[in-house]
Amino acid sequence: MSEPALKTQTTAGARQPSGPLQDWLATLSRIDAADQARAAPRRSAEPQPTWEPRIVAPAEPALMAEPEAPPAPPAAEQDDLAALMAENMMLKARLRQEHGRYDELQALLADELRSLRAHVQHEVDKAEELRAERDLWMARAEALAQPLFQPRR
Secondary structure, eight states: OOHHHHHOOOSTTOSOOOTHHHHHHHHHHHHHHHHHHHHHHHTOOSOOOOOOOOOOOOOOOOTTOOOOOOOOOOHHHHHHHHHHHHHHHHHHHHHHHHHHHHHHHHHHHHHHHHHHHHHHHHHHHHHHHHHHHHHHHHHHHHHHHGGGGSOOO
16 A cells, blocks of 8 residues: 555544454554654665774873773673674584584495495406306316317327
């Protein structure tokens, strides 16, 4: 619907919904209002200020004084920092888990390759034995057939 249609009240719909539907509609209207308020500054044609480095004046060194602890950051920053640290720890744990899975897969693959290589070597050895046996039988057949092809005296 267009915005004017949303703002126009009809006589048929003048009855206010009650219960959860009313709560839901009220929540939707608050969300719409918040979205419009948030979108309004973005549409402004004013140029955004450019970033400039922040200049901090160096603290004057205190003579013979103990170094002070840095001021504690505000609670919001601590919460953000705690959330970032927790996320970092989760990501590191996930990365360790993925590395463990990768290592397991590599080990399984290496075992399978060794097994396959051993099987192929066994088959090649069998083929070599069959060739040797074939050569032996061919030599015997030639030896037995040789008198048949010699001239009779």
